Amino acid sequence: MKTNVKRERTTLSAADWERAALESIAEQGVQALAVEPLARRMGITKGSFYWHFPSRECLLEQALQRWEEHDSRNLSKSLGEIHQPRDRLTSFFRRVVREKLTHEVYSELCSAAGHPQVAPVLERVAERRMEHLSAAFEELGMEPATARNRARMTYSVYLGFLQLQRQHQTPHLSSQEFDAYIEHVIDTLIPA
């Protein structure tokens, strides 16, 4: 147990700042990531920050990279070991509920798709994920082109879900309505 930010008089590292940055992004978005507020939040001053990083931009860069790596590993781990393509696809949707922080960050990144540092990350992540989906649909017997379209569509459903979540227009998570919706989505997207 690392008791995160709490006063352990051990000194801070760059990684600590990156983690804090991701937390801040998850809560308030990329735009709101600022070094002075972040420092305040950590009970410290800018002086520390500019020792570890040359600029705000670099912090963002590092934090994004850290997030992307984590997400990438996570994707392979949680989908790579499921053999049934159908289960793999359902598992894909269930992931929204678990891995809370990771997905909150992703949601905020989507809101900042126009940002020059965020854009390439989003492209790579979406591409990777759609590849997984596409492969699964092919395993279920679809033509490559069809599988690719279905993958894009499936991923769109996921992205749209995140958007509706941001708008608080999704039936409250882990309720019956939510489960019914997921089931409906799966039945519609995945061939029996």
Next chain:
Amino acid sequence: MKTNVKRERTTLSAADWERAALESIAEQGVQALAVEPLARRMGITKGSFYWHFPSRECLLEQALQRWEEHDSRNLSKSLGEIHQPRDRLTSFFRRVVREKLTHEVYSELCSAAGHPQVAPVLERVAERRMEHLSAAFEELGMEPATARNRARMTYSVYLGFLQLQRQHQTPHLSSQEFDAYIEHVIDTLIPA
């Protein structure tokens, strides 16, 4: 033809500012809407702005209201007169291509879903649209609950499409790939 912003030495109105605000939002998002840059863009100074509006907040409020009304009328007009529910649904997707400004604004609003003034607008708009979709699916013979789920899912596909568009990850519009994708989506979502 109104030759928009070009030097017509007639004086500006609040509506002009609202229109300019929406253009700015379409291009740079809600966050970037600032009165000084906007004034510069219109070849004028703040002095004018603060005569028409008490604050930046009020400009945003008015602009959003104007947009929502426009969108609402537009929805009824473009979907209300199509009798075949299937055609109505396909028309729904085609709208993304036409009505460029309106949809660019919407896309940016989605990116600002967390903003207190934007949130209620998004909620109402999404609700209205999903109502239309839901009704169409019911007309196609679905149970109300099923139709609602399908509507949510359909709208999610649309929202996800907007997101991928923002990420430049959608097959270039008006290409064959795009048409093939739309067709695939429609075949998957709409019962024969």
Next chain:
DNA sequence: CGTTTACCATACGCTAGAGTATGGTAAAGC
């Protein structure tokens, strides 16, 4: 034990944008 190094605090300067105050001007009204 003195010095270096790693980390942090304090105090700056700088910029962009929000509002405010006030004055100028051209056209409309009396």
Next chain:
DNA sequence: GCTTTACCATACTCTAGCGTATGGTAAACG
């Protein structure tokens, strides 16, 4: 023709955040 009104310019103040400069301190090192 003189005044009012509507609209715009200029010149402030104020705030928040970026980045810098510089100095302090505690622990590691030689």
